[in-house]
Structure formats: C-alpha cells, structure tokens
Amino acid sequence: MSTAPHLRNVLDHARLARYPTRRRQTPVRAAAAAGLAWAVCTTAFGSDAPYPAALAALLVTEASAFRSLVAAAQYSVGCALGVLIAVPVAVFVHPTLPALCLVVFASVVAAQHDRLGHHGVHVPITALFAFAMARSQLWDDLAPHVLETAVGVAIGAMLNAVVFPPLHLRPAERALGELRDQLARVLELLALALRDRRLPQELLGPDWAAGLDRAVRRADDELTAARESRRWNLRSAARGSVRHLDDDVLDALARVADRAREIGRLLDDERDERGPSPAPRRDAAQRRGDPVTPAFRPGGARLLVGTALCVRSCAGGRPHPILPAARWAGRRLHTAAGSTKDHGLARQLEDMLASLDDGRGAPTAEPAPGAGGAVEVGRR
Structure with a gap:
C-alpha cells in the first residue's frame, strides 16, 4: 500500500491543528x-x-x-x-x-x-x-x-x-482554501478508486472522513470569527463586502463533503464482494443491491474529477465554466445507470453538482456539442 495518502493525511492534520x-x-x-x-x-x-x-x-x-x-x-x-x-x-x-x-x-x-x-x-x-x-x-x-x-x-x-482593531479575514480565507483543496483531492482519489475498482481507504487512508469533518468545522469556526471581527470595526476593510467569505460557500462545500463521504461508503460496500466464497458475495449483493457496473465506472470517475475542478473554484463568484456541462452529464449518467449502486452514486454526484451551482434547482440547458467536451478536461 502506498504511503503517499497517509503522508497527505498527516500534513492535513498538522495544517488544521496550526496555532491560530x-x-x-x-x-x-x-x-x-x-x-x-x-x-x-x-x-x-x-x-x-x-x-x-x-x-x-x-x-x-x-x-x-x-x-x-x-x-x-x-x-x-x-x-x-x-x-x-x-x-x-x-x-x-x-x-x-x-x-x-x-x-x-x-x-x-x-x-x-x-x-x-x-x-x-x-x-x-x-x-x-x-x-x-x-x-x-x-x-x-x-x-x-x-x-x-x-x-x-x-x-x-x-x-x-481604535488602534488597529483585530480583523480575522485571512485565517478564514486560508481555512476555506484548505477545505477546497482537501475536498478536491478527496474527490480525485475517489474517482481513481471508482475507476480502478479499489477501496477508498487504500488511497485516502482510514480516517479520511474524520479529516474532512475537521476541515469543515475549522472553516466554520474561522468564518464565524471573521464575521464577528467585522462588527463595529473601524478599519476600512471591515466595511467592504467579502464575497468569498460568504456562508453560502461554506454550506455548499459542506454539502459536497457529505456527499463525498456517502460515495466513499458506497464504494466501501464492495469490500465483502471480493471474498473467496460465492455464497457470501451473493448475500452481500442482496443486502446492498447490485454492484457498480463496469460501464458506469469511467463516466462516474470523469464526473468526480470534473466536480473536483468545480470545488477548487467555489469561492462565491461565478461557477466553473464546466459546471453546466457537468450537471447535464450527471443527468445522462443517472439515466444510463444499470444497477442499484449506479443509481446511488449518480444521485450523490448530482447532489454535489447542484450544491455547487448558484441556480440550484433551476433547469440547466443541454450544452452545445462543443461544450460537452468540457467535462472531458478531467479525463485521466
């Protein structure tokens, strides 16, 4: 097993535990x-x-x-x-x-x-x-x-x-940036696990979900401190609107993190399907539904990588240019799903993209033939 995921988890933990x-x-x-x-x-x-x-x-x-x-x-x-x-x-x-x-x-x-x-x-x-x-x-x-x-x-x-009143905007910016980077890396490794039929823990480490929770909580704490530091603050920077420190950004990232944990759980369910006895495999399939079909894996992995690109640019402004095409590809993937596990993964992917879209719930027009290729940017 590669030590790179464990090293990244250690670095993430040290960065999150940094003295504020x-x-x-x-x-x-x-x-x-x-x-x-x-x-x-x-x-x-x-x-x-x-x-x-x-x-x-x-x-x-x-x-x-x-x-x-x-x-x-x-x-x-x-x-x-x-x-x-x-x-x-x-x-x-x-x-x-x-x-x-x-x-x-x-x-x-x-x-x-x-x-x-x-x-x-x-x-x-x-x-x-x-x-x-x-x-x-x-x-x-x-x-x-x-x-x-x-x-x-x-x-x-x-x-x-009056004298240099404290303004805690940069810690909140760093916390949100670290959350975006960590969440995007989780999605990319989940895409690799889905494409290569590997368990998420092999790539992300055993406590990757707990690390994601810590990153969300730290971003929430820093954003609360930044919002409070702007109240009655006489510094000119406090009077301006800080769009990229909006609560909507953190809410969207937190929802994506929830869906990423659910995707990891669905992929972990395939652990018992590799056992030596056919009878336990059939019993596990009956408990959890049909496994992920081979035809679903490449498209789902590409959509996860595209979602990671959208996560990295989720800062309160315009969404990533590939987001409309990704939402359209997500609906196509859900329609073409061939098993219960396919439908579950496609639903989580659609929820992720809807959370990142400013016009959540609004119908997204089918992209032009040239725009559909934008989703292929994340192809590995």
Whole structure:
C-alpha cells in the first residue's frame, strides 16, 4: 500500500491543528492594554500600584472589537452594581455578619443576569471589596479604585476598537482554501478508486472522513470569527463586502463533503464482494443491491474529477465554466445507470453538482456539442 495518502493525511492534520493567529494577537493586545493603563494611572494620578486599571484593561481585551466593547460594558456594569449594593450597607449599617450575608446574597443574585455574561462575577467581588472597607476609609480607598477601573476599561476597549482593531479575514480565507483543496483531492482519489475498482481507504487512508469533518468545522469556526471581527470595526476593510467569505460557500462545500463521504461508503460496500466464497458475495449483493457496473465506472470517475475542478473554484463568484456541462452529464449518467449502486452514486454526484451551482434547482440547458467536451478536461 502506498504511503503517499497517509503522508497527505498527516500534513492535513498538522495544517488544521496550526496555532491560530488570533490566539497570538490577544495576549499581545492584553499586555499592551494593561501596560498602557498602568502608565496612565501612575503618570496622571500618581498611583503607586494601579492594579485595578491593569486588571480591567486585560480583562476587556477580546479577540474582536465588538466583543471587547461588550466586555467593557459588562465589566463596567458589574463593578457599578457591586458598588451600589455594598456602599449603602457599609455607610448606614455597621459591618456585621448579617450585613455581609445580605451584601453577598444581593450581589450574587445580580451577578446571575444573563446580560452580564462571565463578567457578572465582578459584582460580588466589587461588593465585598467595598463592604470590607471601614467607613472612615471608604471614600479614600474606593474612589481611586473605581477611577482606575474606569481608566483600564476605557483603554482596553479603545485599544481594540481604535488602534488597529483585530480583523480575522485571512485565517478564514486560508481555512476555506484548505477545505477546497482537501475536498478536491478527496474527490480525485475517489474517482481513481471508482475507476480502478479499489477501496477508498487504500488511497485516502482510514480516517479520511474524520479529516474532512475537521476541515469543515475549522472553516466554520474561522468564518464565524471573521464575521464577528467585522462588527463595529473601524478599519476600512471591515466595511467592504467579502464575497468569498460568504456562508453560502461554506454550506455548499459542506454539502459536497457529505456527499463525498456517502460515495466513499458506497464504494466501501464492495469490500465483502471480493471474498473467496460465492455464497457470501451473493448475500452481500442482496443486502446492498447490485454492484457498480463496469460501464458506469469511467463516466462516474470523469464526473468526480470534473466536480473536483468545480470545488477548487467555489469561492462565491461565478461557477466553473464546466459546471453546466457537468450537471447535464450527471443527468445522462443517472439515466444510463444499470444497477442499484449506479443509481446511488449518480444521485450523490448530482447532489454535489447542484450544491455547487448558484441556480440550484433551476433547469440547466443541454450544452452545445462543443461544450460537452468540457467535462472531458478531467479525463485521466
């Protein structure tokens, strides 16, 4: 068995497990925001250790401008609620155990509001900090703490929203490009398996379907991150329309990947038909239907290769020029299918091509005599 498919699977897995760029950017932004908040407080207010400012700045630094602004609002509201809950009790009631329990109960109830998210934990933290102060030291200690927190929140949100706000378009482009390449290679090797009557696992490796699933999930995650990074982003690139990062592109590729897995399953069903005993072969044929006919294999392989060409050009613009002819050839192939397995494979091929076609469901005119040869581009 050739080691080339296994080597390609290892390379695909390493590429999909690559450390995302945004994971490197967020710590750098958090460190810059915390350092800037510390420097501003020490310079403007003469604070010796303005840790509330640095803490607030790093906690509101998120992977996108939108999430950073939301985190800043949640952090600010959480701290304000903690102060509003604890200060009246600390001023008008002597710090006692019942008063402490009342502050904790009220702050925890307020922290459970859904709109505060995970920053709701700052409600009881700030409330306990304010309550623990003696009444004589309340304003001397609490006012600088609140001011430094406000400075840290403002600097953390501003750094993400104004100073080179994060925009995660290139990771999404790379993920979709890698998905297209991997899916097209799978289709080409499935075509080879169909034409030469070989099992897909011999060419693609045992976990090729799982690798395809990982590629689809990674593209989905990166596309979601790219879409979120464009919200409330002031960079000019964020205001433009990115056609090749459309969700329709990912949906079409995901549907093609589903059909490719189904074709692999249908071809794997022929495994038991190679057994030495005729009786098991007849029983297997009865369970799964008739095998693939020899007349179907060359046309199905050519159509798979043509589909791979269309997959490589599936980027949200005009479809590949051979797509109309491929859809017409797919219908002809389905009509000429001579067995149950032929019909199943032809149906999966037609679904693939329909997913890639912008006018899915619309009738495709029969190509001119010269256009039919376009499908033969993938002939091996």
